[in-house]
Amino acid sequence: MNVVPEPLPGGSALASDYIHQFENVEHLYGGDFRNRENRVKRAEWLDGTASLRANRTGVVSYLRSYNGAHNAHEEVMRSIDLLEQPETLVVTGGQQSGLFTGPLFVIYKAITTIQAAREAAAQLGRPVVPLFWIAGEDHDWDEVNHTYVLNRTGEISRIKLDIGEGPRSSVSEIKVEAESWLQATLQLDGLLQDSEFKPQVMEFVTAASLGSDNMTTAFAKLMGSLFGQYGLILLDSADPALRRLEAPMFAAIIERNDELEAAYTAAADRIAAGGYVLQADVTPGNANLFYIHEGARLLLHKEGDRFADRKLVVSFSRTELLELLESHPERFSNNVLTRPLMQDYVLPVLATVLGQGEIAYWAIPQQAFGVMGGQMPLIIPRMSFTVIEGTLHKHMDKYGLSFTDVRLGLDDKRKEWLTAQDELKIEERFEQTKAAFTAMYEPLIEQLGAIQAGLLKLGNNNKDKIIDQISFLQGKALDAMEKQNEAALRQWERIELSVMPLGKLQERVYNMMYYLNRYGLGWLEELMAVPADYSGTHRIIYM
Template sequence: MRLQQYTQPFASSFYKKYLEDITDLSSFFHYEWNQKAFNKRIQEADFSKHKRTELAEVITSFMSKYGISAKSKQHIDELKNNGIVVIGGQQAGILSGPLYSIHKAISVIALAKQQREILGVPVIPVFWIAGEDHDIDEINHVYIERSRTLQKLVYPEKSRIKKIASESTFDLQLMDGYLDEIFKSLPETLYTKNLKLKVMELLENNLTYTSFFTALMNELFQEEGLLLLDAAYEPLRKLESDFFQLQILHSAEIAKVVFEHEGEMEKEGFGTPIQAKESAAHLFYIKESERFLLERVNDRFIHEAKGISFTLDEMMVIAREHPERLSNNVVTRPIMQEMVFPVLSFIAGPGEIAYWGTLKTAFELFDMKMPVLMPRISISIVNAKTQSLLEKLSFTIEDVWDGSLQDAKLNYINNNRNEEIPRLVEEIKEDLIEKYEKLEKLLMNDGLKLSPLVQKNLLNHEKQLKFIDNAIEDTFLSKLDATVNRYDRISMNLVPNGGLQERTYTPIQLLNEYGPSLIQKLLEVPYEFNGKHHVIYL
């Protein structure tokens, strides 16, 4: 195993600025992301205010279904006393969703270990699962390889309503067939059979998106003591009751300061990552497992399309007596996280860092500061075959990211193309058009009204020319196929769908190739929290 680090490819302007010169963004964040910031955070934050006993009970209750390792129990006990947390979160995708879910968990674990040693206090890794999200189209698919191309494979069952992920249930027979299709797309290795058996075993008692996701993540990371918690878990909602009441009482102020702060971000040239509205309530109401975003209109909290409407007093009653009917959005979720957990640091992806940048003044409404926002570790894994192809074609991974590999592929094709052939086909087409135009004029001069027939006949000839042109191109490319395939294999491994590997693939492809010890190997890599992209050569 070999590790190399590179400047982040495909980074947005705001993310680049955050990585390279966060001091210029001090109006958007309370802390930089360095050891000095961690030291300052632990001195400033009031970690005594949290409901530690209740939180520990909620986590224990949630995780008991999936199995609590000795290390996880230790972390729960530490959290109950004086522990602080490094936390990150993600939607509950099938088979963990994209690889960056795994990279977030690795980041949370690695940073917690690092800061536990440096600060000399218990620092606990926590993964917050966004089970309250209802956009199932974002999590209901994986990408598999078929016929040397990547194809999006969507879980086939369609729901007429958009339930939250924690209440969206799989049909066991359909999911069995779906997973079988995924495994058929993988090459058979020493690990395939056992991996499939383990996945099927996890599915058996976990037939919602969230529970299946949780079971897999716990399987992969329980020996590291990663604590898992579903944002939609009803006992957690009860613990959050007081905090929902605070957010409801201050909803107008939250909306105002976020709207204004995002405006400042736009003036700086960084766009509007959350497109905030001044009328937003920044809360959802859950009705029959569906989630509806509320707005504030004439002192009421409404969702007009569904006829939902509450007064402030009614919202307060819901928060007190039925907090499970409420859900946070992109603005209030980070605030809720800070109220629930004693957070040292939040592990953030590029998009999260951008929208957190709009929230500084919202945190200040509650006399809180944002935690240290640490950019998550981003990873590309280069297998032996891809390494060999890069060496044979004399390319670096940076050549793949910047498009040089794709340019070289096109140059190779064009340099081997006989340009006389397409030119001749085009000449034949132009000649046909000219001759048919001449024929049409002669017929018209003689009063023979046959224009539709002439045009139809010309169209038939053009179709035949197109057919032979395509056949020539296909035959030509098949002649070059061995070399072209080398370029395509590199691209499919390192820049699938034109972006980083971690945004497309799930861990299932890697676990099938390298076996169950892969996660432990990845956890042993000496990562640096320096904003670089980590490339691991296996």
């Protein structure tokens, strides 16, 4: 495995400035994650504010129960034991659960979280444990119910998990029948080529899937199979047992909702004043809180002292909402702007690992942390990779293609290469023939028109038909040439499908199961051994 940096242009301007020109956006965030002094200051602040957070013993008890059920590796239990100690801090990462772990970047985020926790522990000389916050409370089922793999013939294939109709529930609450899991796992099995590693891969995929009745549980079991050995603690944000621990923060969010709204609005104005685009909506009257009603997750808005959803399915006074929270905390759920506050309340978060889009929207709750008596944790950009297999790399070298060439699109490069294979210069000669024919034939048509006006129209129609026939033969000749170079063009297609599927970075599309099937679990161990890099630089992994 050879790892080469490959900086990528584009992305969020705000996130780019956070990574590369922090001084421009320091007022929108906490301290610079690269500065050891800031890590020390954050740790000291956490030590002095333990009383502001959820009861550590209660959180640890919950984590023991959840991980004991889905992620019971001895290293995980050791991490949880450490978390029980008051000096232990946490580095978090998180994502929605996804089918068979979802796209590759989820795996890279987990790796970043583990490596960042190790580094922080060494720097600070105190325990720092990694924790992955599964956003099971999110309700965008269509975003997580499918995944993509390269199939046996090197083409992209989509696997989708089907369920029956139901309310717009949190992903953790959507029931998945055993038959649906079986169909999805059989589809994965059929798409993956046979390999020495396939039985092991399918064994833990099948065990996680058929042993679960929802997406989040299956995701947790798979993540535990992959990362439990590294001590990665898992947490489901939709777990009712966790909700009871979160109730005091939900109460504060309800009671101070107007102040939070003002803080979000002020931050949004500062972001816009800096010339940046907001990455999350900040709308007047949004309570930034969901209420679960008859299985449906409803976003609450404020009108005066009342909280209601847009369709007025539910409507509560502030007092009624607080009473409901006391009796039914499991009915409450965060949105993207209150989740950072909740995470900081539940855990002693030294730093959190975010993708570039997340880095940009985390600037919005920066002032809201202060409203709740907190401080924004340090932010660590997740690591980003593209995997290029050995055969694929040889093909790229053969055709003189760089990663940038593939990223920008290969149509022009492929056409140039195909033209270079044309020793007969077919296209050029056909174009010359059409030009010569036109030059000879048009004067004759003009002369015929002088004899009879109808002959001019007839002659032009005749000329166009002959040109069409020449073009038809030209197309057939080019098709024959492409067929002659079919194997090579297939290699070009494979390069594109592997490196930039669907026109997107590989890590945003493909599932990791193809690579585990190809290289075994040792591939994950090699990824874990890649030196940490929090500079936001994309890196190419040449296998």
